[in-house]
Amino acid sequence: MEPIMCPFCGGTNLFQEDDYSLELDNEFWTIHHWECMDCAQSFDKIEVLPASNAFEEINESTIH
Ligand SMILES: [Zn+2]
DSSP states (O other): OOOSSOTTTOOOOEEEOOOEEEEOSSEEEEEEEEEETTTOOEEEEEEEEEGGGTTTSTTOSOOO
8 A cells, every 4th residue: 555645745755664553343453654755744544444354355455
C-alpha cells in the first residue's frame, strides 16, 4: 500500500516507516506511516478490517 504523493507538498520522495497493527474488539487496524523527504511532514494511512477476516482477506481487492 503506497501513497500516490505527499498530501502537503505533492512530492513523491517518501520514506515509509514500519507498519504497526492494532487489534481491537472486532477490528484489525494496520497503520502505515510515511515521512516526506521534501518537506519533512509525516502522515499516516489507516486500514481497518474486521478482525475475523484480517488474515484471510487482507490481500483481496474487494474489502467492504
Ligand atoms: Zn511533502
